[in-house]
Amino acid sequence: EVQLLESGGGLVQPGGSLRLSCAASGFNFHSFAISWVRQAPGKGLEWVSTVSGSATNTFYADSVKGRFTISRDNSKKMVYLQMNSLRAEDTAVYYCTKDHPYYYGLGAIFDFWGQGILVTVSS
């Protein structure tokens, strides 16, 4: 059974940092891209970042580029999102997602989602 479990969320002051973690199990981890998608309170879904299965390639939304860094450790089946210079508009539930196998690790469409973790940026 595929499982994605996020951790590391919480309350942080504007300008602060936080690192989210995603623990994966139940699938061939290194073969799949992993992405972070967020949802601000009462709003829609926004793609944040993606890392390829080999960790060779990383991609970021313009809204977080230069502030967030995605990484993965295939030996531990973990993905991380380091979030620096946080702003109030980064307040959201952050979901860890896995790409659908039809897309051969491209990360194009998300077939499994974690339960999400809340990040609140406020003074």
Added chain:
Amino acid sequence: EIVLTQSPGTLSLSPGERATLSCRASQTVSGTYLGWYQQKPGQAPRLLIYGASSRATGIPDRFSGSGSGTDFTLTISRLEPEDFAVYYCQHYDNSRWTFGQGTKVDIK
């Protein structure tokens, strides 16, 4: 940058009725990279459709996707009580991922 516009914003229907949800892209896109998700309150989204028309594992056949070019449609043939939720379309192109703003299907 591709923008996905979903309509209507809210669809008020009764159980047993047919729901037709639209997703329009700002330019021609490949249906291969078009997906639909369902999200219920307090839950993570769930993949329904990928490749514009292929149902994800375990998705009932009352859900179907269609379309090409700039216009894509999610159809729920007969609404069940558990289908009242928010639906999002999503597209991938050249290392950019885009979601529509969502359509809420609520009980009339």
